[in-house]
Amino acid sequence: MLKQAGVRDVRVHDARHTAATLLIEQGVNIRVVQEVLGHMRVATTERYAHVSTPLMRDAGKRLASALWGES
Template identity: 90%
Template sequence: MQTAERLKAGERWEDHDLVFATRHGGPIECTEDWKVWKTILKQAGVRGVRVHDARHTAATLLIEQGMNIRVVQEVLGHTRVTTTERYAHVSTPLMRDAGERLASALWGES
């Protein structure tokens, strides 16, 4: 809620009925979230990537940890699981595991 910000701004508050607003109620700059994201990456020592790339990474890491695809779908906020499937990339360890399981099933090897 913006109650505290409204009180603090007093007469300077501009009511635009926004969910995300400046400290005076006006619209934030369209690049503001990008600047914050870049600052977070720099502080974490991570190379500069898009927020979208981070969503792909999150989907892939959750799948690698054994998370059900439907849960990953909810985490990412996708309406369709097919969208989530496009976000999650199959890693080499998962491919290796699949090959070993298939070999075990076909030839009893591990």
């Protein structure tokens, strides 16, 4: 049925990981993401959210700016 509808076969659980990652990428605080996902501990939420390459680049640029005044 999924194939006929053109929908990828993924687990519902995978959607939670995607939601966590997308929320973090949009700048939503990790504590808010924790509440959205219903996790008791933020450590659980941190395991769900995957850091994207653009966020890593941004972190590197910010660190360089803080250390050497580069943008």
